[in-house]
Amino acid sequence: MSGLDIDRAVRERYGAGAQQREQALCCAVDYDPTLLEVIPKEILERDYGCGDPSQHVRVGDRVLDLGSGTGKICYIAAQKVGASGRVIGIDVNEEMLALSEKHRRSIGDVLGYHNVEFRKGAIQDLGLDLARVEAWLTEHPVRGIVDLQALEAFQEQLRRESPLVPDESIDLVLSNCVLNLVKPSAKRMLFSEIHRVLAPGGRIAISDIVSDRDIPEALQNDAELWSGCVSGAFREDRFLHAFEQAGFRGLRIAVRGREPWQIVEGIEFRSVTVTGVKPPEKIGGEKSVLYRGPWRAVQDESGRTLERGIPTRVSAADYALLTGSEYDAGVEGLEGVDGASCCPPTTQESKSQSSPSSDSPSSCC
Ligand SMILES: C[S@@+](CC[C@H](N)C(=O)[O-])C[C@H]1O[C@@H](n2cnc3c(N)ncnc32)[C@H](O)[C@@H]1O
The missing domain is CATH 3.40.5 (Ribosomal Protein L9; domain 1)
Known part of the structure; x- marks a missing residue:
């Protein structure tokens, strides 16, 4: 198990990546160029995705983009869902959220409708509104165990009474190169959260980096490789299995990079896009x-x-x-x-x- 502070490594890497393009985090993807026309250059050039899950968006969908980064996939999805749909981008990183938010109004003005919003949260804990937790902490700083218990109680209350993403409120969960960044101890919760927020019959389209073999511990302790979407990658078969375990059906590798994106110590890392569906509600007969x-x-x-x-x-x-x-x-x-x-x-x-x-x-x- 990794002894690395993964959250910190990821936060620092993407905080810097929001301010300046980081070449090592880029993986060439061909998006529909007509959908990029309304998106400012500073968003497009800080593209750290590894696939194009937005191809699976339909008119009217309520879309959730996990780890929305600078917002590119959200702004593409906004055009595909049209005025009747909605798009929510979730990210934990302050700098990424600031950049995605910066152009939100002006892009909506060009499109003629405003259907995108960005929310601060961890994708493995989609019930917890981190902006509200931060606001609470300025009033109630944690100085000891009693304060910590009060914070935990407040967080529970938030999850229960005003969840960041409510149960069964989404038609399509997208993600582009983010699931691998979640620390191992939170990965199971991540899949069950995706399942929780989807309406019955809802879909997933998840692009991510997967490996062809297990990743040795030495690589898992490397901060650069972790935050660079390498060390936390799922083994390909386990990635599919994790969705299956969480209750998804009809799973399919919709796109699979023929060539590896990187080879590290002989292990191949490639991009895949997996699609699937949450079963519809049980009906009799x-x-x-x-x-x-x-x-x-x-x-x-x-x-x-x-x-x-x-x-x-x-x-x-x-x-x-x-x-x-x-x-x-x-x-x-x-x-x-x-x-x-x-x-x-x-x-x-x-x-x-x-x-x-x-x-x-x-x-x-
Ligand atoms: C590789 S970038 C991908 C960004 C975007 N999806 C794109 O296509 O350019 C990873 C993003 O996920 C965010 N992220 C990483 N771990 C996260 C977590 N546990 N919860 C929420 N966001 C996370 C990072 O802040 C960063 O913006």
Whole structure:
């Protein structure tokens, strides 16, 4: 485990990176040039992203950008969601927030609507409004244990009564090269926070740096490599697994850098963009789906196997998920009511019923 003060290393690096372009933190990305026209140069040149998650933004989305930096992805997303959508950028760094905020009004004036805001917070603790904590601390400086307990009680109250990002309030969580910067002890909480703030059916599009092997302790103790998006990178398979563990489905490596961005001590570090969805709310009933191929069978994150060409009964919520545009996995919905359809029964069905019920619709296939 790293003995490094990771928060400090990251804070100092990005505080400086907000004031002056830092070449070592840049990773060439092609954004849609027409969406960059309204964004000032001093924002664009301090681009420390490693992918373009904004490609997954839709009109009307309520978007949350984790680790918004100078605000570039937020301003791109602002144009894609349009006047009916909203964009919130979260960052913990004072200098980054100041630069992103500096141009907020003028960009909104050019667009003709103001739908972006920046909030101070740690992405692993999206309930805690750090601007309010700082304001409270000026009135109540911490001088001992009793003061510390009062601070903790205030923080709990804030999370409960006025969370920085409320439960289920977001349609799409984006992030560009930030998750790797969160210290190991907070990474599990980070994924559960992303899940908490998303509405049922909400999506993720996360660009980050991943490694092809475990990162040795010596690298994890290197402040420069940590803040440079190297030492905290997830091993690629673990990155996907962390989203799966947090409850996401339909996970996909939407973009994967063919060439490594860096090779350090023989370990390859490359950029990926992962997409996925938070399952929709549970709804009653069952329906049948049919997997069309090309594989003989596929398995979803809940361990269910869909065999090519064989109708499979799933819950109504899973039906919506598997046949929705997020999955886009060759699974077709067979619109039979309650699964009692004209379609051939699954193995399971044929064990429990000998023939379709007489009142089932006959023209559903
Ligand atoms: C590599 S830069 C990426 C900035 C931006 N996403 C972009 O595309 O240019 C990382 C950003 O994440 C912020 N950051 C790092 N750790 C954070 C944390 N735990 N909570 C909130 N912001 C964090 C840094 O302050 C910095 O602005």
